[in-house]
Amino acid sequence: MSGTRRKALLKVIILGDSGVGKTSLMNQYVNRRFSNQYKATIGADFLTKDVMIDDRLVTMQIWDTAGQERFQSLGVAFYRGADCCVLAFDVTNAVSFKSLDSWRDEFLIQASPRDPEHFPFVLLGNKIDMEANRAVSAKRHVTMAQSWCAAKGGMPYYEVSAKEAVNVEAAFQAIARDALARESADTSDFPELENNINLNENNRSSSSGGCNC
Amino acid sequence: MSSVSSDVFFDDEKLQQGADENFVEMEVFDILDQARRENPALTRKEEITIAVNLCKEKLRLLSDSDEKEERTLRQGYLDKLIQLGLEKQTIDDEDGEKEEIVRVRGHSFVIQPIRGRNPTCEVCMTTIWKLMHAWRRCKYCGLRTHDKCTSSVGRMCASSLVTRRDFSLNMNICQEQGLAAQNYRCHECAHPLSFEESSTLEPRLCDYSGLYFCSSCHWNDQMTIPARVLHNLDSEPRPVSRASKQLLAMIDNRPLIPLAAANPMLIKLNSSLKRITRIRSDFLFMKCYFVSCRSARQLRILQYLCRHQHFVESADLYTMSEMRDIVSGKLLEEMEDIHQVFVKHITEECETCKGNAFICELCTDKQIIFPFSDNVSMCCKCLAVYHHKCFELRSRFCPRCERRSKRAPVDIDPNERL
Numbered sequence: 001m002s003g004t005r006r007k008a009l010l011k012v013i014i015l016g017d018s019g020v021g022k023t024s025l026m027n028q029y030v031n032r033r034f035s036n037q038y039k040a041t042i043g044a045d046f047l048t049k050d051v052m053i054d055d056r057l058v059t060m061q062i063w064d065t066a067g068q069e070r071f072q073s074l075g076v077a078f079y080r081g082a083d084c085c086v087l088a089f090d091v092t093n094a095v096s097f098k099s100l101d102s103w104r105d106e107f108l109i110q111a112s113p114r115d116p117e118h119f120p121f122v123l124l125g126n127k128i129d130m131e132a133n134r135a136v137s138a139k140r141h142v143t144m145a146q147s148w149c150a151a152k153g154g155m156p157y158y159e160v161s162a163k164e165a166v167n168v169e170a171a172f173q174a175i176a177r178d179a180l181a182r183e184s185a186d187t188s189d190f191p192e193l194e195n196n197i198n199l200n201e202n203n204r205s206s207s208s209g210g211c212n213c
Numbered sequence: 214m215s216s217v218s219s220d221v222f223f224d225d226e227k228l229q230q231g232a233d234e235n236f237v238e239m240e241v242f243d244i245l246d247q248a249r250r251e252n253p254a255l256t257r258k259e260e261i262t263i264a265v266n267l268c269k270e271k272l273r274l275l276s277d278s279d280e281k282e283e284r285t286l287r288q289g290y291l292d293k294l295i296q297l298g299l300e301k302q303t304i305d306d307e308d309g310e311k312e313e314i315v316r317v318r319g320h321s322f323v324i325q326p327i328r329g330r331n332p333t334c335e336v337c338m339t340t341i342w343k344l345m346h347a348w349r350r351c352k353y354c355g356l357r358t359h360d361k362c363t364s365s366v367g368r369m370c371a372s373s374l375v376t377r378r379d380f381s382l383n384m385n386i387c388q389e390q391g392l393a394a395q396n397y398r399c400h401e402c403a404h405p406l407s408f409e410e411s412s413t414l415e416p417r418l419c420d421y422s423g424l425y426f427c428s429s430c431h432w433n434d435q436m437t438i439p440a441r442v443l444h445n446l447d448s449e450p451r452p453v454s455r456a457s458k459q460l461l462a463m464i465d466n467r468p469l470i471p472l473a474a475a476n477p478m479l480i481k482l483n484s485s486l487k488r489i490t491r492i493r494s495d496f497l498f499m500k501c502y503f504v505s506c507r508s509a510r511q512l513r514i515l516q517y518l519c520r521h522q523h524f525v526e527s528a529d530l531y532t533m534s535e536m537r538d539i540v541s542g543k544l545l546e547e548m549e550d551i552h553q554v555f556v557k558h559i560t561e562e563c564e565t566c567k568g569n570a571f572i573c574e575l576c577t578d579k580q581i582i583f584p585f586s587d588n589v590s591m592c593c594k595c596l597a598v599y600h601h602k603c604f605e606l607r608s609r610f611c612p613r614c615e616r617r618s619k620r621a622p623v624d625i626d627p628n629e630r631l
Contacts, residue, residue: 046564069617
């Protein structure tokens with residue numbers, strides 16, 4: 001019964017500092033393409049992709065956002081109604097990891113989801129193909145990321161590379177699954193009302209007699 | 214009082230400029246005359262090189278002072294340099310392939326076909342009989358002359374006037390000085406003028422410059438006057454001199470009228486102008502949406518404004534043709550139509566643009582709002598949009614700015630690695 005009522009559209013939003021590879025991740029997942037060229041995203045834009053999750057066809061609407069503050073002058077109404085938020089950082093860039101908190105807070109404020117404590121976030125550490133560039137061992141930063149995720153209510157963490165398409169597909173599959181799980185929980189919280197109130201039917205009652213001015 | 218004296222001053226400057234132009238011409242003529250005597254086999258190209266060197270040398274010698282005389286003299290040399298450069302280019306062009314352009318005083322005269330009406334030559338004032346006379350027209354200002362008359366054209370091309378760095382339109386409504394201020398002579402060709410009844414030397418007033426001209430230099434052409442339309446919304450065409458006509462025709466589609474800056478009261482009092490001003494500021498906000506929207510780029514939605522390119526760059530300049538359309542009401546109609554198309558794209562049709570809308574953070578209303586919606590206010594720093602009432606109630610406090618400023622001091626070394 002509830003299965004038929006689920007919407008088949010999942011809204012996923014990717015946030016993170018500029019240059020961590022948000023656009024690349026989306027492009028790798030949706031178009032299976034990668035370019036080394038850096039081009040700052042202006043405003044926000046989305047791509048859609050149809051995926052099969054447990055024999056069910058879902059359309060993922062993935063919103064890619066501008067990481068640079070100067071390209072964030074427009075509004076973020078698209079945060080509202082999101083089913084999952086992907087936080088991305090660059091494993092070779094410490095600053096991008098430290099800004100994750102503020103990205104998460106910004107999202108929760110602007111999206112104001114019903115249950116902020118349990119809203120599904122997913123953390124992606126991108127550019128693992130450039131691990132050679134890392135000064136500190138991979139092990140240490142994995143534990144750092146994992147402890148951060150644990151502190152935020154057990155957020156799943158994936159290490160990916162948009163360039164080499166490592167783990168991207170799997171991460172987004174998991175994202176879709178998470179979002180879907182969240183959604184079925186939501187719908188059970190708000191069973192549809194049986195007696196709909198039709199506003200248009202009642203408002204003609206007083207039209208008999210009287211003056212119309 | 215002050216405005217009158219400034220106009221006299223302006224007049225002097227003009228006369229002075231005319232004298233300096235002649236002075237530059239004479240100097241060039243002298244040096245070329247001397248060079249020709251020394252070397253009779255001088256080609257025109259070599260002559261130009263000599264003249265260019267003279268002008269450059271003189272410009273170098275002139276001090277940088279801002280005195281009027283120096284300034285006009287400098288302008289004279291600069292104009293001559295440009296003319297010479299263009300002439301040299303013509304010769305070079307002709308060496309390569311036979312392109313028939315004669316360049317005199319900034320004009321670029323192109324040979325014309327023999328079809329159509331017989332125009333009047335603006336140099337010798339006689340009819341150009343197309344079947345018998347070769348004739349030319351300047352491709353910039355439209356000045357028509359016989360082929361043989363091109364060398365004696367006295368008027369500078371309007372295109373070289375408007376490309377000067379200090380060019381500005383005369384924004385004072387016709388301030389006549391009277392014939393005495395012009396020594397009873399035509400301002401352009403110095404032909405004697407008189408109001409006496411018996412006289413055939415009828416002076417004609419140019420409504421744009423406020424100066425008198427003879428009938429050769431003033432053909433009673435009718436043009437809308439920028440100052441009158443700016444100050445009075447009066448787009449009635451009035452008689453102007455040939456030079457002013459060519460100038461006004463040239464700038465007709467250039468955004469040169471700073472309506473809001475020059476006449477702020479008018480916008481407050483005139484409802485349709487108020488609306489146009491609002492629409493124009495909306496266009497600038499909408500542009501932000503269109504540049505970040507893929508489908509708007511594909512649809513080339515900004516092309517709707519292709520006749521008004523400057524509308525997407527700023528909000529306060531108008532062209533003369535737009536000013537006429539404002540008076541006739543045509544511009545408002547056109548703008549309303551385009552505005553509707555834009556609003557429909559952003560607020561109804563486009564998923565991306567709708568996603569980039571704002572939701573007022575200061576109240577619980579879930580409705581999306583846009584910078585161009587009614588009753589909204591915008592934070593002037595981060596451009597976030599709130600309901601006007603909510604924003605004023607919180608004394609224009611912007612939560613987005615506050616969050617950003619808290620985030621700003623990143624005290625981490627950017628080179629630090631994990």
